[in-house]
Amino acid sequence: MTKIIVVGAGVIGTSVAYRLARAGAKVTVLEATRVGGGTSGISFAWTNANNKTPRAYFDLNVAGMRAHAALKDEFGATPWWHGGGRIEWRDQPEWAGQKAKVERLKSWDYAVDWIDRKQLLELEPDIAPEAIGDAPIAWYPNDGWLDPVVYAHAMMSAAQRLGATLRTQTRIAGLIAEGGKAKGVRSERGETFHADLVINCTGRWSNDTVGSAAPNVPLAPTVGFLVFTPPVPAGIQRVVASPICDFRPDGAGRLMLHWGSADATVTPEIGVNPGMEQAADLVERLTRILPGIAPVKPEAARVTIRPIPKDGLSAIGPVPGLENYYLMVTHSGATLSPALGAMAADEIINGRQRPELADFRPSRFF
Template sequence: MVIGAGVIGTALAARLSGSGAEVWLLDGGEPGAGTTGSSMAWINAHSKNPRHYHDLAVSGMRAHAALVRETGPAAFAEGHGGEGAGWYRPGGALRWASGGPGLDVLRQTVARLRDRGYAAEWIPVPRARELEPAVRIDDGDRVAYFRDEAAVDPGPLVAHLLATARAGGVRVRTGGAARVVGVDTAGGRVRGVRCAGGETVAADVAVCCAGWRTPEVAALAGAYVPLVPGDAPGSEAPTLLAHLEPAAGAPRLTRMVLTPGLHARPLAGGRVYLEALDLNDEVDRHTPADRVAALARELLDRAHGVLPAVAATARLVGGRVCTRPMPPDDNAIVGWTDGAEGLYTVVTHSGMTLSLRLGELVAGELLSGREAPELAPYRPARFVR
C-alpha cells in the first residue's frame, strides 16, 4: 500500500508493479497535483551536502537518464527531439554571476563539484550566449555550465510512472474518497487503512509518500516524522513561483538558467517557470494574495533583466506559494518508522531528482527484506520526538 501519488509515490509504485506483490496506490487528490505539480523539477546534485547526499542525488540523475534510455524518443519534451510529448529536457544548466557574494558562491560551488568529479566547467560568455540566445549575459559575467543536469516536466513524468504502475497490476484510487483518514493496527502492526469515502483497504505494509502532509499521515499510525513547517516565520519550506506565458513566436528558453536574482526553466508551450531564492523568505502559506501578486510581479521585473526577449511579450500567470516537504536537516527521510510495525516513510526535498532512485532502493528493501546501504544515513529514527 502506497499513500500518496506524487512523484515519490508513483515512482515507487512503478517499481513495485509486476513484482507479484499486491500493491495499492491511494491519493486524496489527483496524481502529481501536490508539490510535484508546482516543482521547478531541476534534476541536479548542485548543492547537496554532505557527500553521501550528493552521491544519492547523482544516482538520482543517472536513474532519470536510464529511464529516458529505456523509454526512447517518447521520453523527450518538445524542443528536445523525440516525439515532444514527454518529460525530459536535457541540455544542462547555465549559472552566472557578475561579482560580489553571488560570484563567490558560484566559485565555491564549481570547485566543490569538480572535486567530487561532477561535470562543472567555466565557459566563455560568447559560448553561453550561443547555448542560450534568449538570455542576457553581460561581457563581464562569469558563466559556469553543468552539462549533465536536466529538467523534467512533472505532469508527463508522473503520467508515465502511473501508466507503468497500472500496467504492472497496481490498483490506483484517487480523489477525495481515497484520502487516508485512518491507519488500522492490531498488536502494534499495520493491518490496513481507512479512506474518507468509507473504503477500508487491508495491507500489512503502508508506505507513506504524502509529501508535506507526511507528519499528519504518520501520526495516524502513532508515528513521529518531523518536517519544517510551512507556516513558521523564516521557514524554508514555502516557495514563491510564477510562470511567464510569452506571445507566439517569442524566443524560447531551452534549459535551466540560474542567476543570483532569478532561477528560470522552460515549460511546455514556450512558457517559463520563475523562482528567486531571496523572495521565498518573504512568503509562507498564509501570505495574503495581494502580497503574493506583488512578489510575482517582482519575478517578472527580474525576468525582463535576465530574459529580455522572452519577457518582452509575456503575460505573468500562476503566481503562488507552494510548500516543499523539507526535512529538518535537509536530507531525505526513508525507512521503517517507529510507532507501528509495517509503516515505512519516504519524504524528501529534491524529490524530483531523487524519486526514481529512491523508488528502486525502497522497492528493493520492501521486496527483498534487505537493507540498502545507500539509505542508511536517512532513517527516520534519527529524529526523536
C-alpha cells in the first residue's frame, strides 16, 4: 500500500487526503495548528470562475464548482457549501468592463444573466435601491460560497473514517531527502515520518516547509482583510459585489465583508481588531446598502495572506529535481479544492497525467 504524507490540513490538504484514502492509500496528514487553521480559516471563499482567465484556469475553476455540487451525491448533504448565486453591480467607469466580462462568460457557457432592479429586490429585498442607482446588474446563479473550515473538517473526517491518520499541532521543519528522492519529513519536535510520497499542501508557507530541500515555487502573496458583523436583521442569501463593498452571509445572521481597497491598508504584522478605523469604515459602507442593519459595529476583523504562485495560477504536481514530492499551492482554493484533490489523487494513485492540470505544473517556474 502506498504510504503518503500530506503536510497541511487546509481545504487543499484535506481534499487530497480524502481522495487518496478513498483510493486505498495509507495517508498521514501532518498539520502545524488545527484543521483549517491557516488561510482557509480566513477566506471570502466565493466559489466561482467569474474573473478567471486564461481559459484553462477558468475551466479548472468550473471543475471546482461542479465538484462542490457533486459532493452532495457522495455525502448526502453538504452543509459547508452554499450555492446561492451572486449579484454584481459596478460604478459607471466599470460598466464597459463588466459588460465585456459578461459577454466573455456567456460565450464560455457560464451561467450569467442581466437582471433589473425589481428582480434584484425579489432576490434580496433588504438592499436599498438607491445604493444601486441605474447600474446594470449581473446575476450569476451558479456562484456560491464555502464554509472552508467546515468543509476541511468534513473531508478530514471522511478520510479518517477510511483509515487516514491526522496529527495536528505537528509543525514540519524539513523534508528528508536522499539521492534526489523525498523520503519523509521531520517535525519541529524532532520526530521523523517516512513515506513513499510527500505532498506539500502548506499554502503560503509551502517554501518555508521544505526550505532548500526542494526547489521553491516563487509566490506572489497578497494581503486579504475581512470584517465581520454581529448577527444583523437582514435576510441576505447570496454573495453581493458592489462598488461600495462585497459581502456574503457568514452564519447565524452574520455578514462577512471585503473591499479590495481596504486590503492595502493593513498587514499581518500590525495585526487587526474590530475597533480599528478600517473595520468601522467597511461596516459603515455596508449600511449604505443595507440601511436596516444600522446601527452596527464590527464584531471581528481578520487579516491573512493569499497563497498565490507568481503568475497568479495554481502550481500542482511533481517538482523537477526531487522525486516522490508533489506540490499543491493555489489561490482560489475554496473553489478549486474538491476538483484538485480528486485530480491529484488520480495522478498519484493511477499514474495518469490529468490534462486539466497541464498548464499548472510547478515545472513552468524552473
